[in-house]
Amino acid sequence: MADDLDAVFHALRHAVHADPVLQAQLFGLTDTAEFVAAVRRLASASGHALQDEDVLQAMRAGRKAWSDRKLP
Amino acid sequence: MERDALGGWIPLFLSARGGQATVDWGYMGSERFTEPFCHDTLQRLATLPFNRLFRRQSGLDLLRRRAQNHPGLPLQGMVFHMSRCGSTLMAQRLAALPDSVVLSEPEPLDTLLQWPGPDGDAQTVRALLAALGQPRREGDRALYLKTDCWHMLHIDRLLAAFPGTPWIFLYRDPVEVLVSQQRMPGWQLVPGTMAGHGLQAPREVMSHPLGHGAWLFAAILKQAAHAIQCHDNGLLLNYSELTDALEDRVPGHFGIAPEVRDSAALRAVTAHHAKQPHAAFQPDAAEKRAAADSEVRLLAARWLEEPYRTLEQLRNERAAR
Numbered sequence: 001m002a003d004d005l006d007a008v009f010h011a012l013r014h015a016v017h018a019d020p021v022l023q024a025q026l027f028g029l030t031d032t033a034e035f036v037a038a039v040r041r042l043a044s045a046s047g048h049a050l051q052d053e054d055v056l057q058a059m060r061a062g063r064k065a066w067s068d069r070k071l072p
Numbered sequence: 073m074e075r076d077a078l079g080g081w082i083p084l085f086l087s088a089r090g091g092q093a094t095v096d097w098g099y100m101g102s103e104r105f106t107e108p109f110c111h112d113t114l115q116r117l118a119t120l121p122f123n124r125l126f127r128r129q130s131g132l133d134l135l136r137r138r139a140q141n142h143p144g145l146p147l148q149g150m151v152f153h154m155s156r157c158g159s160t161l162m163a164q165r166l167a168a169l170p171d172s173v174v175l176s177e178p179e180p181l182d183t184l185l186q187w188p189g190p191d192g193d194a195q196t197v198r199a200l201l202a203a204l205g206q207p208r209r210e211g212d213r214a215l216y217l218k219t220d221c222w223h224m225l226h227i228d229r230l231l232a233a234f235p236g237t238p239w240i241f242l243y244r245d246p247v248e249v250l251v252s253q254q255r256m257p258g259w260q261l262v263p264g265t266m267a268g269h270g271l272q273a274p275r276e277v278m279s280h281p282l283g284h285g286a287w288l289f290a291a292i293l294k295q296a297a298h299a300i301q302c303h304d305n306g307l308l309l310n311y312s313e314l315t316d317a318l319e320d321r322v323p324g325h326f327g328i329a330p331e332v333r334d335s336a337a338l339r340a341v342t343a344h345h346a347k348q349p350h351a352a353f354q355p356d357a358a359e360k361r362a363a364a365d366s367e368v369r370l371l372a373a374r375w376l377e378e379p380y381r382t383l384e385q386l387r388n389e390r391a392a393r
Contacts, residue, residue, distance in 0.1 A: 009125075016126050020079060027099050027122040035121035055125070062124035065096070069085045 008048045009058055012039065015046070032059075078138055083203050084118050084127065086183040093191045095130050095180075098123040104208045105167070108160050110178040132191060136199045144202035145173055145215035149326035150230060150239040152296065154289055155221040155260065156252035157244035158314045161341070163218040165318055168341045169332055171213040175204055177220045185226045186268040194233035201233075216326070222260060222269055224292045227299045236305060238325050241296040243383060244311035246289065246376035248360040250368045253285050261285040286371040293379035300386055308387040312357065 016022050022042075029035040036055045043050045084098035098117050107113045117123055149166075153159035160176065167174040175181075184192050184200055205215040223230070224241065231237065253261060260266070261281040263273055266288060277283035300306045307325045309317055323333045364372075 013126055013128070017077070017128055020075075023080065023099055023122075023126075024101055026126065027101050027120070029122070030120060032121055035125075039125065059121060059124040062127060063119065065127075066085070066118040066124075069087055069096070072089075 005050075005054055005058075008043060008050065008054075011046065011048070012043060015042070032056075076138075076142060078134075078142075078203075081128070082117075082206070083135065083180045083200060084114055084123070086180050086200075088187065088191075093132050093187065095132065095135050097128045097130065099126070100208075102208060105174060105176070108164060109176050110204075114179065132196055132199075135203060136195060139199035139202035142202060142206065144205035145207055145212060147201060147205070147217060147234045147237050148172075148214035148328075149216050150234070150237055151216065151218040152224045152227065152239060152241045153218070153221050154241075154243040154249060154292055154296075155258060156249045157242050157311045159218055159221075159242050161314070162240075162242065162318065162322065163216070164341045165322075166216045166218075166326075169214070169328065171211050171332060172216055173205055173208055173212055173214070174216045174218065175201070176218045178204055178217075180204065181217075182220055182223070185223060185229070192229075194229060197229065197233040214328075220260075221292060222266060222271070222288060224295045224299070225269060225271065227295065227303065231303055238305040238307070238327070239303070240307045240309055240322065240325065241300065242309045242311065242314070243293065243296065243380070245357065245361070246286070246372045246380050247364045247368055248311070248357055249289060250282060250286060250372055250376075251360040251363050254282055254365075254368060257281060258285070260288055282367065283371055283375075286375040290375040290379050293376065293383050297379065297382050297386055300390075308383060308390065310384070310387060315355070 016026065026035065026038060029038055036052050036059075039055050040050050040052070078097065080099055080101045081097040082100045083095045085096050087094050087096065098114070099122055100117055103113075103117070105113050107116070118127075151159055151162055151166075163174050163176040166172055167176075180200055181197070181204075184197060186192070190196070201215070201217065207213075217230075219226075219230070227239070231239070261284055263278045263281065263284045266273065271288070271291065273284055273287055277287045296308070300308055307321070309321070319333075323330075
């Protein structure tokens with residue numbers, strides 16, 4: 001399951017990193033609930049079903065990477 | 073022309089886990105560095121939903137390659153300082169210019185300067201500032217860098233990366249600096265924090281934060297005295313002359329065109345405390361000297377009196393020319 005989610009987020013990141021318009025649109029969503037909903041719609045459009053918690057967990061990992069950036 | 077795949081992206085932080093230098097890019101779009109310190113802007117960006125989920129990683133090669141086609145704004149000036157001496161006010165003043173981007177103590181640069189060898193060489197420093205120093209609005213023409221105070225110890229490398237760039241070293245009566253640090257200790261007071269920059273503190277200050285600060289500030293003052301004698305385009309500036317210097321000598325030194333020097337926005341910046349925007353800026357030298365206790369006076373005498381006197385002598389000699 002985790003591998004499946006990793007693959008989904010990998011595909012999502014690939015799509016977003018290749019699309020400047022999408023980057024700007026998603027960046028503008030500063031409300032977490034709106035952002036999560038937009039990511040779920042994006043995943044759904046490419047045939048992947050994500051739950052809110054899937055997205056939130058990936059976001060927490062991203063936040064942790066920032067917090068831990070100075071650790072050796 | 074090839075599309076810039078990293079348009080709107082900046083290096084949020086650098087890391088070297090497992091010996092592999094990595095750049096973590098975050099999206100900034102057309103936002104500007106408006107907070108007094110880069111860290112505040114980067115922290116805000118890093119915690120936005122988009123950058124929590126969609127940051128991207130690369131090696132330093134991509135950073136260097138991108139700089140070839142996207143060199144960023146020309147670096148117009150560098151501000152080095154002793155800490156607690158008005159450098160943030162100077163940075164805010166430069167940031168209020170209508171055509172400037174100011175990088176104030178950017179953390180990715182601090183990381184890079186701690187890396188030995190090619191990962192932290194002049195080319196990579198240039199590439200990093202190119203990525204951080206892209207124009208952020210129509211009309212941006214110039215980049216300014218205000219370093220962390222201990223980066224004075226890296227001035228040779230920074231000037232190797234940007235030869236001939238005008239630079240300023242801003243400093244202040246050491247007693248006043250130590251009083252400020254005593255009230256609100258900075259990161260540089262933590263013993264051992266400078267090891268990554270190649271500075272090993274003597275044992276006598278390793279359990280004495282304010283002493284560690286005094287030792288570090290002495291090293292910074294000595295380096296400034298050395299640098300002003302061996303690098304061109306330097307300007308020594310004492311806090312006591314800052315207010316007037318912001319009006320003429322600083323813009324003159326950095327080649328800022330007269331038509332952009334005088335504006336209401338610039339004057340508004342100078343009227344406020346740089347780190348507490350709601351408080352009015354008040355010169356506070358006399359108050360700080362009066363507040364100095366015996367610890368501060370002993371540390372100033374032990375570490376800082378002599379290098380400060382040397383620097384003042386150099387400043388006065390140059391002013392008399």
